[in-house]
Amino acid sequence: MDRDTALPDVGVFPGKNARQWIEFHHMHAAPSEFSHEFVWDVTGEADGPFVSDVDGNVLLDFTCHIGAAPLGYNNEKILEKLREFSLVEPMKIAGQDMYFGAGESPETADFPASSHLVETLVSVSSQYGMDTVFLSNSGAEAMENAMKITHDRNPPAKYAFAFDGSFHGRTLGTLSITRSNEVYTRHYPEIAGVRTIPFCDDRDCTAETCDCGFFAGDGSQFRNALQPEGGHVNPDEVAFLAVEPIQGVGGYRFPSTEFMAEVDDVCETYDIPLVVDEIQSGVGRTGKMWASDHYPIEPDVIASAKALRVGATISRSDVFPSEKNRLGSTFGGGDLLSSMQGALTLEAIEEYDLLENATERGRQAKELLRDGDSPKVDDVRGKGLMLAVEFDTAERRDSVVREAVKRGMLTLGCGEKTIRLLPPLDSTEREIELGISILNDAIEAA
Numbered sequence: 532m533d534r535d536t537a538l539p540d541v542g543v544f545p546g547k548n549a550r551q552w553i554e555f556h557h558m559h560a561a562p563s564e565f566s567h568e569f570v571w572d573v574t575g576e577a578d579g580p581f582v583s584d585v586d587g588n589v590l591l592d593f594t595c596h597i598g599a600a601p602l603g604y605n606n607e608k609i610l611e612k613l614r615e616f617s618l619v620e621p622m623k624i625a626g627q628d629m630y631f632g633a634g635e636s637p638e639t640a641d642f643p644a645s646s647h648l649v650e651t652l653v654s655v656s657s658q659y660g661m662d663t664v665f666l667s668n669s670g671a672e673a674m675e676n677a678m679k680i681t682h683d684r685n686p687p688a689k690y691a692f693a694f695d696g697s698f699h700g701r702t703l704g705t706l707s708i709t710r711s712n713e714v715y716t717r718h719y720p721e722i723a724g725v726r727t728i729p730f731c732d733d734r735d736c737t738a739e740t741c742d743c744g745f746f747a748g749d750g751s752q753f754r755n756a757l758q759p760e761g762g763h764v765n766p767d768e769v770a771f772l773a774v775e776p777i778q779g780v781g782g783y784r785f786p787s788t789e790f791m792a793e794v795d796d797v798c799e800t801y802d803i804p805l806v807v808d809e810i811q812s813g814v815g816r817t818g819k820m821w822a823s824d825h826y827p828i829e830p831d832v833i834a835s836a837k838a839l840r841v842g843a844t845i846s847r848s849d850v851f852p853s854e855k856n857r858l859g860s861t862f863g864g865g866d867l868l869s870s871m872q873g874a875l876t877l878e879a880i881e882e883y884d885l886l887e888n889a890t891e892r893g894r895q896a897k898e899l900l901r902d903g904d905s906p907k908v909d910d911v912r913g914k915g916l917m918l919a920v921e922f923d924t925a926e927r928r929d930s931v932v933r934e935a936v937k938r939g940m941l942t943l944g945c946g947e948k949t950i951r952l953l954p955p956l957d958s959t960e961r962e963i964e965l966g967i968s969i970l971n972d973a974i975e976a977a
Contacts, residue, residue: 532576532577532578532581532583533578534578534579534581534959534962535959535961537578537581538589538939538965539589539590539591539939539940539965539969540588540939541588541590541936541937541938541939542586542588543586544568544569544584544586544588544937545569545570545584545586546584546585546586547586548570548585548586549568549569549570549584549586550568552570552585553568553570566594566932566941566944567936567941569584569590569936570584570585571583571584571585572584572585572587575587576589577603577604577605578603578604578606579602579603579604579605579606579955579957579958579962580592580593580595580603580604580954580955580958580962580966581603581604582603588939589939590939590940591939591940591941591962591965591966591969592604592940592941593940593941593942593952593953593954593966594941594943594951594953595953595954597811597837597943597953598811598816598838599837599838600838600955601815601816601837601838601876601955601956602876602879602955602956602957603957606955606957608879608957609872609876609879612875612878613871613875615641615642616641616642616871618867618868619867622866622867622868623862624865624867625861625862625865626666626667626668626860626862626863626864626865626866627665627666627858627859627860627861627863627864628859628860628861628865629865630646631644631645632646642871643870643871643875644870645666645841645864645865645870647874648666648841648843648870648873648874648877649666649843651874651877651878652664652835652839652843652845652877653845655820655821655877656820656833656845658824659823659829659830659833660847661846661847662847662848663845663846663847663848663850663851664844664845665680665843665844665851665858665860665864666841666842666843666863666864666865666870667841667842667843667844667860667863668841668842668860668862668863668864668866669700669836669842670699670700670808670810670811670834670836670837671699671700671701671702671705671842672700672702672836672842672860672863673810673834673835673836673842673843673844674699674700674704674705674708674808674810674834674844675700675702675704676834676844676858677773677832677834677844678691678705678770678771678773678806680832680844680846680850680858681770681771681804681806681831681850682770682771683852683857684770684804684850684852685767685768685769685770687768688768688769689723689724689768689770690724690725690764690768690769690770691708691722691725691726691769691772692725692726692727692728692753692756692769692772692803693708693709693710693725693726693727693728693772693773694710694727694728694729694730694773694774694775694778695727695728695729695781696710696711696730696732696778696781696782696784696946697709697710697730697773697774697775697778697781697808698711698715698775698778698779698780698781699773699775699808700810701715703719703720703721703722704722706719706721707722707725708722708725708773710727711780711781712780726764728745728752728753728756729743729744729745729752730743730774730778730781730784730786731743731745731746731786731787731790732778732782732784732785734785734786734787734912735787736786736787736789736790737787737789738751738789738793745790745793746793750793750797751793751794751797753772753793753794753797754793754797757769757797757801759801766801766802766803769801769803771803771804771806771831771832772794772797772798772803772806773806773808774794774805774806774807774808775807775808775809775811775812776791776807776808776809776821776822776825776828777811777812777817777914777917779810779811779812779945779951780945780946781945781946782921782945782946782947783912783913783918783945783946783949783951784946785912785913785914786826788826791826791827791828792826792828794828795826795827795829798831799829804831804832804850805828805829805830805831805832806830806831806832807821807822807823807832807833807834808834809821809822809823809833809834809835810834810835810836810837811837811917812917813833813835813837813838814835814838814839814876814877814880815838815880815885815886815889815915815956816838816889816915816916816953816956817889817893817915817916817917818886818887818889818893818914818915818916819886819915820880820886821833822914822917825914831846831847831850832846833845833846838876839876839877840869840870840872840873840876841863841864841866841869841870841873842864843864880956883957885957886915888956888957889915889916889956890915892916892958892959892960892963893914893915893916893917893918895960896913896916896952896954896963896966896967897911897912897913897918899963899968900918900920900967900970900971903967903974903975905971905974907922907923907974907977908920908921908922908923908974909921909922909923909948913952916952916953916954916955916956916958917951917953918951918952919945919949919950919951919952920949920952920970920974921946921948921949921950922948922949922950923948925947925948927948927977928948928949928950930977931950931970931973931974931977932944933977934972934973934974934977935969935970935973937973938969938972939969940966940969940970940973950970952966952970954966
């Protein structure tokens, strides 16, 4: 398959083979969330955003596995480098609790190790003074460890702040600060002391124009909740505030500069650690390395995963516990292949100037979507290649997703009535034009 000439080609979907695989999977797998009856043929042809299913259908995948495959399928920017290495067994070792290298020194290593990944993460986060990283398996673990290190930093802490619409993971700790769909949290125990405040998703919101409830009186609900500002929460007892710079599951909600500035100012004034969840928005997705880079904030902790291929909690050495065994993981961040892929992904982003490409292709996509001018589309928004189309109803959104699949394009819903688009970071002008043309046709059909 050549991505320069490939086109979506869908017959029956899902086909006979896909139905067999789906039935086989559900014989013993616990119920989970599946957006499409799409069964990727891992032995079939695929290149960049184009992928084959087990029935030979060719689809344009603008989901990037919810951002976990930042360069799409079989991308030569990664594969070419991986082919240089002779893979070994075991590929999975005792993670953060064991060292591994390749040769005499880090400078002469044959391939990047987890230590190189850590070094690169420090480099791309140095604008925030970050110098320390803890690797794990997943985004939820990255957030869990963010919560742990901020509590360790402030043992008297018994409060934390989270935002309406947030999603931070599916572990009990991260569910305690998740405030999107109640199906994620219903009947599960929560960590006590979490306070919820509104997330202002008006991109142009100011204190004077705010109608979401975040800005209130002379300050904000966050500021006003603290005892020195007239509230009842002692800021010395607040472990952290957690925020997605751009909410993902909650609906691809993009906050205003003034909202983020207020959050940062309160955190700085009262020495409350600002934990940013960059699991979906980070690693170049928005046209900058971190979505936080778009806003006037100074994060104290960054939680990353997905595009990084491993989980990573990034901060300063003074935030992390100095006591050995306070953090640990005997099965996290120790996947040799994943840490190598993470390092090579960051290398590819720099080598091929993919931040600039994401910015340009995102601008192109938004212009094409707005040119569609459908009265059923309430909003088109995005930064880089983290894009959203919001519809007048949830039913319309779901119908568009189905119509897009019929035409050979995979998309994802989020929030109440929004479609999210996550094309590969190296998407070409042709691929964006093709994808948005299909989506506009699907919108018209729906």
